[in-house]
Structures are given as C-alpha cells and as structure tokens.
Amino acid sequence: MSQVFFDHNSTTALRPEVLEAMLPFMREQHGNATSRHSFGRTARAAVEHAREQVADAVNAHPSQVVFTASGTEANNFAIHGIASNLCHGQILTSAVEHPCVSRPALAMQSRGWQARRVDVDAHCKLDLHHLHNVLATPTNLVSVMLANNETGVIQDLAEIVALSRQYKALVHTDAVQVLGKIAIDFADLNVNAMTISSHKIGGPLGAGALVIDKRVDIQPLLYGGGQEKGLRSGTENVAAIVGFGLACELAVKSLATFSQHTQRLRDLCETGLVQLGATLFGQQEKRIPNTSFFAFENMDGETLVMALDRKGFAVASGSACSSDSTEPSHVLLAMGVDKDLARGAIRVSFGLENTDEQVQQFLKVLENELARLRNLTAVAA
C-alpha cells in the first residue's frame, strides 16, 4: 500500500529538479565557499545566485538575506539577536507562535527581558486591543507569525506593524508556513525581520533564512569564521542553499497553481468533514490555502492519526513540530477551545501532488475509522 502524504506543513518531499540542482554540489563541485581557490569560488557563486533567488521570491534585496540552517535557527537568531542589541524591555509574541519563537523569547527572561504573550481570539487572530494594551509597557520587539502552522490562519500584519511602530517596537514575523502558499512581499510587509525555510516548499532540510531590514542592528547567534557578513558563521551548506534558492524560484512560479489546487482539495475535504460532524478551527478567517485543522468530539487525535496511518494516510495531530508531548495544541487552547475537543485535533495539509481522489478516499477511510473507534470505545465503556 502506498502512503498518501497529507502533512505538507510538517515537511515536504524534495522536488526532483531541486535535487538535480543540488547533486553537482554533493559530487564533483564540493568546496568551502570561503576558500579562495576555484572549488571555493564555484561554491561562492552558487551561494550568491541562490541568495538572489530567495530574495526575488519575497521581494527583498539579496543583501537582506542571511542564510541559516533552518527556520528554527532563523527564529532564534531573530529573537535573541534583535533583543540583545536593545535595552532590556518587553518581547511580545502571539499566544499561537511556534515554540521556536515563543521559547527563545522566554529564554531571554533569564537575561533581563520580559516575555509576554498577546492573546488571540476564538478564530486564531491576534487580539489587537490586547496588543495595544500590552504595548503600553516599553517593548523592544514584537514577533507575530504571518500564518499559523496548525490552523493556517493569516494575521493582519499591516495592522500589527502599524500599532507596534507607534510604540517604537521592532517587528519580526515567522513566514515559514506562508512561503510558496501565498505571495510574500517583504518590502510591503514592512517588518524588520522575517523567517523563511526551505523544507516546507520542496527544498531540502538544512537551509533557512532570516530576511533583515538593514536598519536593524542584530547580534549573531553563531559566532566564528564570519560568514554571512559576520551575522551567521559556519561553513555554508552549499548544496542545501542551492536547493533552497531553486525551490524558492519554483514555489513562486507555481504559486497560483498551488493555491487553486490545494484550496479545492481543502474545500472538498472540509465539506466532507462537516458532514462527518467535525469541528473546523479558524475556517471563517483568511487562511493559507492548503491547511485544514479539525476535531471530532470524544475522539483522541493521536489514536486517529495512528489509525489513519495504518490505512495509508499521513496526517498530523496538533503541531507535528513539537516533540513527544501529549498536551493538547497550545494554539487551540489559546483560541479557547475546550481541552477535550483540542485533544482530538487533526491537521491535514495538502501539496501539489495530492489529488481529489485521495481526498475522497481519505473521507471514506476516516468515516470507517471513526465508526470503528467509536464502536471500540462503546464496547470498552
């Protein structure tokens, strides 16, 4: 039985043409991009070409792109690096941030900063009144994700930036779940820093970037050989960066197709889910097109994920990015969802290669598994 992959927000398969572009740098064209000899210069040219591709994909200037090894590193770099160069003060993150934003903010508390979470409403949107209130305390940095990894809900960054600017706070956004799904314009977003990642868009693991407004003074997280203009040391992972560059270019080219295709799959899926009695989360808000987050009453999400996996469908329960935690999704709890219902949460996130037939088959399998599991529970009770 071939496994159907409905977990694209967690990671994506490498596009075959991206792998092809990477392979020369994993074979004959090895070389440290800092070396002066021809191996090194070839590597350097490839890295700089990729920097242009990444910058183009988000309407930034290549000089604004600092390559990292991952989105997690870029988020840690942003929070730690921007805050460290400012006076001690408050760091605000939304209550639905990925832990690679909220936890670095909490870690800064041991160094004299205050980390505070800004509420979201029942639909996963940042509570702008609460933001306004907490900005009354002097704030250095506000970090709010462009779209949530679980619900897919897109935040009104323009309003968040405008409000934060009034209070002279810098703004960072984690755009990892948006790249390749809807258009990103770094200049237009007007944030001071933005995180993107390669492996969510058909690029390889091992590359991410922090796109930085050059007016921002940022301290490195990784010190060493002085790569990336001293902002991020470490031998450049040339193959991964080359792959990230091409993946960005391809993702932008297929943006319209991706959006149309995955949104149709999602709508088809959600129509079926509602018929099966699911509660959908965040669905009345503007969302990235490929993501559906839902739960069934009295049904454990983990159990359902494992049952669906045995039937050939790979989906996620709550956040797939967190480690072996059995706590319900912090996103749903922040949205005020009942803890028992939150424990049942399932996320499906579609990709270009998924089909209508897969969704129809999924809904059938889901219906059967729900019936089977409820039956088991009834027998056990």
Add this chain to the structure above:
Amino acid sequence: MSQVFFDHNSTTALRPEVLEAMLPFMREQHGNATSRHSFGRTARAAVEHAREQVADAVNAHPSQVVFTASGTEANNFAIHGIASNLCHGQILTSAVEHPCVSRPALAMQSRGWQARRVDVDAHCKLDLHHLHNVLATPTNLVSVMLANNETGVIQDLAEIVALSRQYKALVHTDAVQVLGKIAIDFADLNVNAMTISSHKIGGPLGAGALVIDKRVDIQPLLYGGGQEKGLRSGTENVAAIVGFGLACELAVKSLATFSQHTQRLRDLCETGLVQLGATLFGQQEKRIPNTSFFAFENMDGETLVMALDRKGFAVASGSACSSDSTEPSHVLLAMGVDKDLARGAIRVSFGLENTDEQVQQFLKVLENELARLRNLTAVAA
C-alpha cells in the same frame, strides 16, 4: 585541466557511498522525524541508527550525542550552553582556537563572563604553565582543541583535563580536525563535551554533533520543538544525519589507511618543501597525519594560493574557515611567528584520494611559481 584538491581540512568531497545512503531520504523517504505517521517513524529510526554510528566512532554512548547543523553550531552551543548554566566566571580558550570557539567565548563577556586566552608555545602546544597560572582565577570552562586546523598539532588533552579538573573547571574540546584522522575515545579523553563535524570526513555539510558527558548541565542554543531531548530544537536534517552516521563508520574503518597514506604524502611533500626553502610550522610536534603548514620568506600566501590554483592545485592560505580577512593567521601570531613570514603561510591537507604523483607534480609547480613570482617581484622592485 582537472583540479587537484589539497584542502581537506577545509571541507571534503562527499563519499559516493554516503551520498547513496542519503538519497532515499532526499527522495521517497522524506518525513519529519517528529511526526507520528510512518514517514516520521522511518525518519526517526534513521536518525537513531546514525546516532549509534556516530557514538561508536568516538567511543561514546548514543545518548551522549546531540546532533547540530555544523561544528560551528556545536562549538557555540558548548561555550554558550555550558557557561550559561554556571555562575559568572572565567572562560579559557587556547590562543589558537578556531574563531567558532574563541568568538562565542568573547561574546559571553557582554553577559558577565571573562574570556581569556591561554598562550601556546612556538610549536603550537598549549603552555601548561600559563594554563596553571590563569586557572588561579575561578574558571568555569576551558576549551582547547584536540588538533589545530592550520598546523595540525595535537594538544596533550590529558594534562589539560587533569589540570582543569584540579580547579573544578569543565573542559570542552573541538575535535573537528581529528575525527577520521586519528582515533578518538570520548570516554578516555575525559572531557565534558566534544565537537565533531560531518563535512570534514567525507560526510555532507549540514550535520555536526556535540558529544556531552551527561553530568554536564547545558542550556540550549536553539529553542523550539524540543528535539534532541530539548537540547537542540529544529526539524532533524535526516539525510545529512544519515550521511554523517555512515561517514563516521567509514572514517573509522579507513583510519589506519588514511593515516599511513596521508602521512606518506605529507612526508614526501615536506621533504620537497624543505628543499625549496620553506619554513614548516609545528612539524616537530605530534600532528594529525594529513596536514602541512609552511611559508616562504618574502612570498605572499594569497598570491601563491592564486598562482597554484591557476596551475591546478587547491590549497589554503592560513585558515580557510575565516572570511575575507587579510590579517595573517592568528595561529602563527600566537606561536610567535614573524608577521611577514606568517603572511606567506600555506596549508596543504591531504585526503585518501590524493596520490604521490600529485604531490610530486605539486612540488614542481610550486618551484616554478616561486621562481616566477620572485622574478616578477625583482622586476617590480
């Protein structure tokens, strides 16, 4: 003209069998190792197998291996993470450390620690008397590399550890340049933490590890999803980790061959270099087998590197890991080498695929280029 690569301390070509082992994880077996579905479980199993391979290669327990994206990250993690969990005090690094050890130590100064460098002698060996003296000031952490990346000189870690222990300081060692060149025994070294890296041993870029004595309390550098038992968050780069694991296994298997082969090449090379009037650095000390560091009077290293590159030989000038600096090697300056001579420094570092013929050809080319460049200088003067 095919280019001969004599710069293996900078980076190495990926072993073909390592690439083969990685490819399934860059094709059909993609999956986030944290996911519960079958894609995720396959990825998790591969990561844990690689952890055993890495641990075996250095006589550590798999639970002591924390994967990072690079040696630079592992060194930053060690310095920042160990110091942060101790009271403010002194961090000692040798004067010949790679900047990815010395600079994170310096960065801790803004947070209340004192970073101090321990002298080396004219042969690149740590000055144990100086270490003894500076340990009189309360010291949290001592970081001394196992072998230097430029000279290849191996430190007496046993003595350094014994002395540091007397003063209750923890010891970290950067063993990046030793893995695969001479045997490493983490248990025997008796250090508290040790850095190793994949791309120096025929593995891919994108993987490194900090091997940690479990008694050490260490703070993460990267916070987030809680991977690596909470010590290093971020989606595991499965393909790179798989490649690192196999590269470790293969490196240990070919250790004797590597040592014999590269030492013969180095001896052949150094005999020729002496005949050409080169000054060899650190050659009377115990060194890793593949590395020769030398200079010619009145000859700029950069110029010679570029000239040799045009003639088909990739070698390094000073440290290839540092960015576009024109300062002479800090290693040579610490050894008390005259600044003008230090500017002439060239490093050749051999690998398994290099041959006697390449070395003989190199010496001929070097002789010609030295004559040509000296002639040019004479005409210009």
